[in-house]
Amino acid sequence: MEDLAKFLQLCAARYPHLCPRQVLGIRIAMLAGKILNLDLPQTGKRLFAFMECDGCGMGGVAVASGCAVEHRTMRVLDYGKLAATFVDTQTGQCVRIRPHPGCRQAAEELFPAEPSRWHSQLRGYQALPDETLLIVQPVALNISIKKIISQPGLRALCECCGEEISNQREITWNGHTLCRSCAGDKYYCPIAGEAGSNIKNTRLPVVGRTSNSAVNLRRRFSPRMLQRE
Numbered sequence: 055m056e057d058l059a060k061f062l063q064l065c066a067a068r069y070p071h072l073c074p075r076q077v078l079g080i081r082i083a084m085l086a087g088k089i090l091n092l093d094l095p096q097t098g099k100r101l102f103a104f105m106e107c108d109g110c111g112m113g114g115v116a117v118a119s120g121c122a123v124e125h126r127t128m129r130v131l132d133y134g135k136l137a138a139t140f141v142d143t144q145t146g147q148c149v150r151i152r153p154h155p156g157c158r159q160a161a162e163e164l165f166p167a168e169p170s171r172w173h174s175q176l177r178g179y180q181a182l183p184d185e186t187l188l189i190v191q192p193v194a195l196n197i198s199i200k201k202i203i204s205q206p207g208l209r210a211l212c213e214c215c216g217e218e219i220s221n222q223r224e225i226t227w228n229g230h231t232l233c234r235s236c237a238g239d240k241y242y243c244p245i246a247g248e249a250g251s252n253i254k255n256t257r258l259p260v261v262g263r264t265s266n267s268a269v270n271l272r273r274r275f276s277p278r279m280l281q282r283e
């Protein structure tokens with residue numbers, strides 16, 4: 055558990071508090087390194103993590119694995135689960151690791167005299183053996199890791215909004231290049247009367263038959279096409 059102490063220190067240096075979820079994240083990443091036979095935290099980009107929640111669990115996984123959103127070696131999925139799938143991008147081997155459903159209770163039984171359950175969990179998650187704390191599931195990806203990583207330097211322009219798109223995230227529809235937002239997969243909507251920018255968009259090409267080609271293009275786009283990743 056020498057590594058655990060090191061990772062706890064790293065966590066303390068990066069975050070203002072140490073909590074049970076960070077410890078779980080650290081243990082999850084440590085076990086992934088053991089199973090995939092990789093030295094962690096990585097300094098390169100060989101290991102890729104799909105993290106199924108944000109917050110402290112993600113912090114622990116990031117510290118101990120070296121996988122990071124900013125290095126494009128981690129993708130955070132909003133499933134609300136403290137679980138992660140690790141992909142060895144050299145071998146293609148994937149493993150998903152999640153907390154054992156009984157780990158809370160096991161931690162509290164191991165350290166019953168702590169001032170609170172939170173404190174029991176904080177200590178217990180450091181001390182419990184892997185098999186009591188975590189569950190390992192060998193998995194295969196339904197999506198292409200190569201597509202997710204993409205190639206550096208690739209750029210496209212959305213024909214609707216004129217914004218630049220990196221990493222091949224554009225969607226091609228009927229020969230048109232669209233960003234995900236313009237293709238209908240939008241997490242925001244503009245406030246009526248507010249222009250997005252005071253710079254006039256001169257790049258919007260005329261597509262379709264009406265002069266308001268952007269609207270026309272959006273209307274014609276089928277949301278069903280957005281199901282693919």
Ligand SMILES: [Zn+2]
Nearest residue numbers: 073075076110
């Ligand atoms: Zn926390």
Ligand SMILES: [Zn+2]
Nearest residue numbers: 212215233236
């Ligand atoms: Zn667009």
